Amino acid sequence: MTCHNGSNFRPITFFLIGIPGLEEVHGWISLPFCFIYIVALVGNVTILLVIKMDQTLREPTFYFLVILSTIDLALSTTSVPCMLGIFWFNAHEINFGACVAQMFLIHAFTCIEAGVLVAMAFDCYVAICAPLHYTAILTSQVLMSITLYIVIFTVLLTLPMIYLISCLPFCQAHVIIPHSYCEHMGIANLSCENIRASGIYGLVVVSVFLLDPVPIGISYVYILHAVFRLPSQDARLKALSTCGSHIAVLCVFYIPSLFSFLSHQFGHNIPNHIHILVANLYLVIPPSLNPIIYGVRTKQIWERVLHMLLKNKTPTILFY
Template identity: 50%
Template sequence: MSASNGTDFTNPSTFILQGIPGLEAAHVWISIPFCAVYIITILGNFIILFIVKMDSSLHEPMYYFLCMLAVTDLVLSTSTLPTMLSNFWFNSREISFNGCLAQLYFVHCFTATESGIFVAMALDRYVAICHPLRYSTILTNSITAKIGLAVVLRGGMLVLPYPLLARQWPYCRTNIIPYTHCEHIDVVRLACADIRISSYYGLFVLFCRIGLDLPFIAISYIHILRAIFCLPTKDARLKSFGTCSSHLCLILAFYIPGLFSSLSQRFGHNLPLHLQVLLANLYLLVPPMLNPIIYGVRTKQIRDRLIRLFTH
């Protein structure tokens, strides 16, 4: 613990996670909604995986992508929530240097993967609604598997320079991270070196997620909405629009807080630190909780299978 209190050290073996600066006295109370969100996330995503596995009629590209989303949400939540709750409940703030780098890699890797999954799901809905007769020939199981593999590889390779660059910087200022978990930009800011490469690469990754993925999703849904309004019956339009609206709500809940969180970390110097930390936590915790709830409620096949499961 001697290294944790001073500033005369290089490359510390541990970092100290401060939690939510300024709200330390309320950590126990803050942990209650955090824990509830985590439990709902675990249960909801496991139920989605179980239902899709058990019902052979759901073995289609849309539900394969939904399962990928559920697994991603489980990993994303589990990579941060146990650390937060351990900090809040037991005042366990230490995290090893390698563990910190692993945590920031998993957080950003699966965030980028989730963004790619939303792109894949937008493509799936575009083909299903705009080219329904060719859906089974365009999105075969082989093509779906290749898309899923590409999404995972892109997320893993895109974020790989984060820990590699962070590892090479010398750390001689402090090892106290004013955060609930290891966030990339907050870790490299502790380095006593020129970290512009890490900062610029972080902006490049943000551009890939927001500047490339989001326009592709927007273009897909513009074509989808055009096709929906051209459907012959009102019931068909309402059914298709209901499915797409739930997708759009989830996408907005994922990208908008993420964009504000990333920008506030870099440029929001006048924003109180505890607000930055809370915003980052909401961005990581709320979408994984909402995804299974909204898909379970708005997707008829999953909702019917869930009702049959509990009534049985």
Template identity: 50%
Template sequence: MSGSNTTDFTDPSTFILLGIPGLETAFAWISIPFCSTYAISMLGNFTILFLVKKELSLHEPMYYFLCMLAATDLVLSTSTLPKTLSIFWFNSVEISFSACLTQMFFIHCFLAIESGIFVAMAFDRYVAICHPLRHSTILTNPVVAKTGLAVVLRSTMLALPSIFLAKRWPYCTTNIIPHTHCEYIAVVKLACGDIRISSYYGLFVAFFVTGLDVFFISVSYVQILRAIFRLPTKDAQLKTFGTCGSHLFAILTFYIPILFSFLTQRFSQNVAQHFRILIANVYLLVPPTLNPIIYGVRTKQIRDRLLQLIRHKGT
């Protein structure tokens, strides 16, 4: 471990990630579910990308958005898990200042990208159910590509200022981060200057991205539900709503842990630190792991194609 933990410095070359303070003796056990979920995430999301690429019948907007989601999940989980596991297994606690800022950027940028993709998928479901005859003319391949580009640009522009703000603060008391990764608030709290602008900007981005995206998703599903309830039979209603089930479940597994973690980090000092850190890892681990399972099980075309591939390999 290089450098002193409490020396004066204005430009730290490294930070020290403590992992989960208070649970050091359980790191080996904690690493088992962490490693397992990461392996499942890698396998599941690469499988989604492979199936959509190979199967021409899946070359539709819904599956293009699903590929964007899978790629985002791969980056999101890979940005934190390898370093977290190296802390648990090898006590590799050091991370360079530039690597820490890079990790923060990837976390915030790709969380915003995932949120934007869920909005795009909600719009796809809205068009497919409320305007089925116009679906192919509204969501053309160029429109899907431009939507993906817009989501990436929005997320990048919102994430970069927070990284520049974190880079400019003087860090003059300690370089110890009580976390498994470079979580934005945990890093900024180490600065010895007035960090209110960073705190306010972080709040703005969180409420702007989450609030705006949840609003658009809600509007889409209000229109979808209205269209479903106008269908003549109960069977038709259930069948149509079933096409949205996987998307709704994926949305809940993404937003609920983020909201809970955000509220406990910002406003609840009575929550145990190790619990807050575990929850902060949940929203980076669970959605990338569950998304391919949710869509693989609930989406008939993907499920059938995967079963065909398994049978072909077995013969």
């Protein structure tokens, strides 16, 4: 693939339409997105503050939860303000460098979150199948190695998209993107040149992304095998509740992506604005629901949040 470096081949700006066909109701559409974004910010910041302030929450589970909340904050902040700028202020234009940066960050944060969910499945496996060796297996060095592997692997996997997009020629200086944020294949499809390399690369990334559920499934096969060997039903329910939050987060993360993938492959009669709405919701729903799921289902976090709320309530003194 020849990389064109001339200025004639690189657009000055991209024009993000938002949600094609629904431009007249952008203001109404922005309201739920704004609300969900605020929920994501408040929820994930609360999780991070609770874990930071409470020195007893230093188990590997909470370490992975800190990473998950950080990624959720970064993912939603990378995409939602851009959407709201389009919906509220008609800020449709984005320069080439900013668009490529947004594209890379969205894909990178999504892949990191998928990797963190795999690591959390391993955490559940060790907690149920080898509880006596939990702290011996998931040491600080192991946790750091897992984190570095996820980050380095993700960067190496997603970094080529910057080169591929930078090498593509475009016929116009201002390219219209029928989307509300910059996405790899959405940009590549607007190029004047053959995008076979970008298409193959996109399939490789999707294939790697779809492989993540495999180790998760294997972990839960061993978990279920260990759970059903427990003598009492109470013990089984208690063991399963340990993984309840993780299972809920997995559903929130993978079900929208599966729906989006199937709709793109087989839903040719589905209007384009539905595809765009689903893609937008995929970036905001998991970051907003993840802290709620872990905050409600994790006893330690729920108790700390209630303590913080009650502690901040000062008694009212009445003067007569």
